[in-house]
Amino acid sequence: MPPIPALDLRALRKTYPNGVEALKGIDLRVEAGDLFALLGPNGAGKSTLIGILASLVNSTGGEARVFDVSVQHDRSRAMALLGVVPQEINLNQFERPFDICVNEAGFYGIPRQIARGRAEKYLTELRLWDKAFGPARNLSGGMKRRLMIARAMMNEPRVLILDEPTAGVDIEIRRAMWQFVQAINRGGVTVILTTHYLEEAENLCRNVAIIDHGRIIEHTSVRALLAKLDVETFVLDLAPPHAPPVLPHVEGMQLRRVDDDTLEVELPKGRDLNALFAALSAAGILVRSMRTKANRLEELFLRLTGSGAEVAA
Amino acid sequence: MTVREQWVAFLTLIRREMIRILRIWGQTLMPPAITMTLYFLIFGTLIGSRIGTIHGFTYMQYITPGLVMMSVIVNSYGNVTSSFFGAKFGRYVEEMLVSPMPPRVILAGYVGGAMLRGLMVGVIVLAISLFFTSLHVVSAWVTISSVVLTTAIFSLAGFINAMFARKFDDIALVPTFVLTPLTYLGGVFYSIDQLPEPWRAISHANPILYMVSAFRDGMLGIGDIALGPAYAVMLVLLIALGITAERLLHYGRGLRS
Ligand SMILES: Nc1ncnc2c1ncn2[C@@H]1O[C@H](COP(=O)(O)OP(=O)(O)OP(=O)(O)O)[C@@H](O)[C@H]1O
Ligand SMILES: [Mg+2]
Numbered sequence: 001m002p003p004i005p006a007l008d009l010r011a012l013r014k015t016y017p018n019g020v021e022a023l024k025g026i027d028l029r030v031e032a033g034d035l036f037a038l039l040g041p042n043g044a045g046k047s048t049l050i051g052i053l054a055s056l057v058n059s060t061g062g063e064a065r066v067f068d069v070s071v072q073h074d075r076s077r078a079m080a081l082l083g084v085v086p087q088e089i090n091l092n093q094f095e096r097p098f099d100i101c102v103n104e105a106g107f108y109g110i111p112r113q114i115a116r117g118r119a120e121k122y123l124t125e126l127r128l129w130d131k132a133f134g135p136a137r138n139l140s141g142g143m144k145r146r147l148m149i150a151r152a153m154m155n156e157p158r159v160l161i162l163d164e165p166t167a168g169v170d171i172e173i174r175r176a177m178w179q180f181v182q183a184i185n186r187g188g189v190t191v192i193l194t195t196h197y198l199e200e201a202e203n204l205c206r207n208v209a210i211i212d213h214g215r216i217i218e219h220t221s222v223r224a225l226l227a228k229l230d231v232e233t234f235v236l237d238l239a240p241p242h243a244p245p246v247l248p249h250v251e252g253m254q255l256r257r258v259d260d261d262t263l264e265v266e267l268p269k270g271r272d273l274n275a276l277f278a279a280l281s282a283a284g285i286l287v288r289s290m291r292t293k294a295n296r297l298e299e300l301f302l303r304l305t306g307s308g309a310e311v312a313a
Numbered sequence: 314m315t316v317r318e319q320w321v322a323f324l325t326l327i328r329r330e331m332i333r334i335l336r337i338w339g340q341t342l343m344p345p346a347i348t349m350t351l352y353f354l355i356f357g358t359l360i361g362s363r364i365g366t367i368h369g370f371t372y373m374q375y376i377t378p379g380l381v382m383m384s385v386i387v388n389s390y391g392n393v394t395s396s397f398f399g400a401k402f403g404r405y406v407e408e409m410l411v412s413p414m415p416p417r418v419i420l421a422g423y424v425g426g427a428m429l430r431g432l433m434v435g436v437i438v439l440a441i442s443l444f445f446t447s448l449h450v451v452s453a454w455v456t457i458s459s460v461v462l463t464t465a466i467f468s469l470a471g472f473i474n475a476m477f478a479r480k481f482d483d484i485a486l487v488p489t490f491v492l493t494p495l496t497y498l499g500g501v502f503y504s505i506d507q508l509p510e511p512w513r514a515i516s517h518a519n520p521i522l523y524m525v526s527a528f529r530d531g532m533l534g535i536g537d538i539a540l541g542p543a544y545a546v547m548l549v550l551l552i553a554l555g556i557t558a559e560r561l562l563h564y565g566r567g568l569r570s
Pocket of ligand 2: 046047
């Protein structure tokens, strides 16, 4: 028998009362123990999908199963397996972080003395213990996000779901959050997170699904996905003099002029750049600095929605 | 969830409500103490002394059960609307909605908390009344059961109000335009025997009359309504509101999209 997946979505649909079709039939399987990213642009349907799993949104078709327990038909048992960190802050600002965590455990039927120990453990791990006994409204935005993670851990879920956990969080805290999530995952918890950032999926996750306009357009390993991005674009900032009107030609690369002081070059990933610089030097063009062009996700979407959409749709 | 786990969840909700009530005591316990002291002074002492007796009791004695009930009703209703609507407004109602707690436990927790507030306020008002009049209890059983039923009914009603509410105005509307008039016309300050027809007959459509009457019957041994019909009305209301609230919560009315 194949192992039971952590998450099994079948033909999941959601049409909101106002007629918006947020999910148009999602089929998705996430294996137990995975660290999984759900990647997609604004309005793709990520939060709707997570809302259905968390039983905050009623699906209008299909089914979602968590370790073979149906969210739609056996809500209470399914919820006991999940920890959910929502996208929007949903904390009682007047409560203390410690009480927020202990009460959440209480809602899962966990006795107070166990809950107190767990609250201390997770608030400490998320570096919030020194703030545990002041009102939650005194926490910064990043701290509130971490508090929501600690709260979601109180029932020691088998599946931890995070909806854009690192939105608006600085790089240092983001790294710390990644480490926490990885440690939790090594401990055997399946982790599913949504993100806008390919970099986040790349650094953190093993498998990924891409959702766009309520459909899964790609479901693969992060490694395989990155291999699809076989072309890289670099931006070159030039030192004076200005770039000449006619640029040198380099075999296998596309060199473009953006403005007088900026060039862009597109080349297959992994190709060496020596030929490029040799040609530029020969043409008297001085490169002051170079960077990869940001937002590879955008690039990826263009590729997937342009040419690869039919693969998974 | 096992019964034991549900019990832990219920106690968690009750505890959280109690902490809230005590933390903001200036908004929860103080105002009824002040308002009711004024009622006792003005209606009981100043005006009441000119009114004479009703069914053999001084006016002060007569309105004491009415004023206790009025505070109990307003405070249990207000507790659940502000607490539950606050949770909805601040979105932390989601803490409960994503948990395995069945709707009846959430409902029981909020209603239980609101009942505690109602009863606490009832005891405070009763204590204040002792400065003005002596305590009368003819039947402790009737007194206690009628006030407990009343606070449960209005806690449930408040819960339903909070589920439908989308903005703070929506939870202020019912107390102002429904609760207050019905309470004033529900025999708090007078016996409906004093009313001319058709007002006397119309008053029987007011559920609060039955509650105030039963409670006054428990304390003073006099009531506008016989105990049988009074309890029947209270039980029917309790069951109807309880089922409605549980069903609405089950379907996530105003909570799940
Ligand atoms: N409560 C709602 N009522 C009506 N439409 C909604 C509701 N919530 C979301 N939608 C719509 O459903 C679609 C999907 O929204 P959703 O929040 O799931 O996207 P998302 O992928 O999480 O986006 P983001 O990255 O911006 O968080 C959008 O078109 C949105 O406008
Ligand atoms: Mg979202």
